[in-house]
Amino acid sequence: MGIEFRNVSKIYDDGTEAVRDFSLTIPSRTCTVLLGSSGCGKTTLLRMVNRMVDPTSGSVLIDDDDVSSANPVNLRRSIGYVMQNAGLLPHRRVVDNVGTVLRLNGASKSEARERGRELLDMVGLDQSLADRYPEQLSGGQQQRVGVARGLAADPNILLMDEPFGAVDPLVRLDLQRELMHLQKDLQKTILFVTHDIDEALTLGDQIAVMQSGGKTAQVGSPQEIIENPADDFVARFVGVDEGGRRELAASPRRSGGWNVSDAAGRPLGVLGQLAGE
Numbered sequence: 665m666g667i668e669f670r671n672v673s674k675i676y677d678d679g680t681e682a683v684r685d686f687s688l689t690i691p692s693r694t695c696t697v698l699l700g701s702s703g704c705g706k707t708t709l710l711r712m713v714n715r716m717v718d719p720t721s722g723s724v725l726i727d728d729d730d731v732s733s734a735n736p737v738n739l740r741r742s743i744g745y746v747m748q749n750a751g752l753l754p755h756r757r758v759v760d761n762v763g764t765v766l767r768l769n770g771a772s773k774s775e776a777r778e779r780g781r782e783l784l785d786m787v788g789l790d791q792s793l794a795d796r797y798p799e800q801l802s803g804g805q806q807q808r809v810g811v812a813r814g815l816a817a818d819p820n821i822l823l824m825d826e827p828f829g830a831v832d833p834l835v836r837l838d839l840q841r842e843l844m845h846l847q848k849d850l851q852k853t854i855l856f857v858t859h860d861i862d863e864a865l866t867l868g869d870q871i872a873v874m875q876s877g878g879k880t881a882q883v884g885s886p887q888e889i890i891e892n893p894a895d896d897f898v899a900r901f902v903g904v905d906e907g908g909r910r911e912l913a914a915s916p917r918r919s920g921g922w923n924v925s926d927a928a929g930r931p932l933g934v935l936g937q938l939a940g941e
């Protein structure tokens with residue numbers, strides 16, 4: 665399922681203009697990353713897809729249907745949503761957190777638990793964690809549960825709002841790898857919000873670099889953005905105009921090839937294949 669933002673704007677009741685005239689097409693079964701610093705309107709845009717926020721003007725379409733004519737509750741249940749800090753219900757066991765939407769959609773408790781256990785397995789969590797409560801898990805494990813919950817109803821669309829923002833860098837890499845691995849099999853349409861350039865380069869088939877007020881500075885593949893930043897703002901944001909790059913590091917990209925960065929982690933480019941492979 666593809667998503668299209670068509671000239672959307674959002675002015676909140678207190679007069680804050682969060683998004684102005686934003687347009688973007690998100691192709692089906694790919695991962696699009698909204699990349700930008702705090703307050704530029706990323707969450708507002710993400711929430712327009714499942715009608716947690718309605719645009720002041722313009723429209724959001726899913727497979728050419730305007731979401732404004734969809735029932736908001738049904739819409740929310742049909743779209744996966746993963747947020748920062750997992751947002752798990754503290755008084756429910758892990759397996760029941762995963763099965764929440766299935767229960768809301770009418771599954772029996774045992775059906776929801778069975779599927780919940782399958783999903784835990786899918787996101788790389790041991791079955792022994794199923795009966796714990798969220799506070800008995802690490803931050804990284806909680807995020808995995810959040811991803812499992814987002815996937816529970818097998819949605820075509822997955823919205824991810826800084827899902828790995830609150831975990832340490834190594835766990836974050838693990839979670840990114842796991843998501844790349846899952847996406848290879850599941851082929852969801854993912855809209856992913858982050859302010860982390862490396863995360864965007866790793867996960868995005870398409871990246872929209874955002875400026876304040878929900879304006880796009882550039883939309884393109886990771887390679888286009890690194891190799892041909894549209895302007896100084898993008899170049900500064902992705903750090904490609906800074907010097908001192910001597911040692912290189914490379915990390916694999918989901919869709920093949922490698923992200924290459926300097927010793928300080930600043931991205932330098934995308935390679936199809938590394939010498940010696």
Ligand SMILES: Nc1ncnc2c1ncn2[C@@H]1O[C@H](COP(=O)(O)OP(=O)(O)OP(=O)(O)O)[C@@H](O)[C@H]1O
Pocket residue numbers: 676677678680681682700701702703704705706707708709859
């Ligand atoms: N309910 C609200 N009422 C008024 N203003 C809001 C509301 N929600 C968000 N805003 C404002 O809209 C702007 C965009 O916020 P938004 O949360 O979409 O940005 P963001 O890019 O996701 O930021 P962050 O990365 O910090 O989450 C900000 O100025 C924010 O203060």
